[in-house]
């Protein structure tokens with residue numbers, strides 16, 4: 001379970017801010033998938049998270065009107081290591097994409113990353129997460145890659161965000 005569960009998340013965003021504001025910018029580490037060829041992502045990728053993933057990865061909730069933080073957690077959003085958020089946001093991916101599948105040599109791999117994003121909550125329309133960094137930049141972390149041709153898959157055994165040793169807690 002993350003630091004925020006759905007009940008606490010809902011209580012914060014539905015309760016509104018002390019200033020009367022009811023719109024929040026929510027920062028969360030969420031899943032992004034992309035196909036890579038020779039270790040090069042084919043495009044910007046697409047979101048692959050669930051609502052539970054979004055709540056679980058949330059590290060900051062800020063009132064749009066006054067900037068007050070309704071939630072502000074500096075620990076790692078994935079493994080909860082103390083102070084891990086700064087390492088996650090500031091450092092490059094520790095898992096590197098290979099140019100070819102280690103199992104069969106296929107050049108095309110399906111890759112999964114955790115990327116920090118911000119989504120506006122309570123505004124017009126459903127929240128649309130916007131990535132804060134691009135794949136390949138510091139702050140975006142490869143979590144796993146898999147090959148369609150031979151089914152080989154590699155998953156980071158340490159925390160992909162802050163490099164703390166595993167095993168990792170299960171995500172909702």
Ligand SMILES: [Zn+2]
Nearest residue numbers: 017019063066
């Ligand atoms: Zn406010």
Ligand SMILES: [Zn+2]
Nearest residue numbers: 076079159162
């Ligand atoms: Zn971590």
Ligand SMILES: [Zn+2]
Nearest residue numbers: 101104147150
């Ligand atoms: Zn393969």
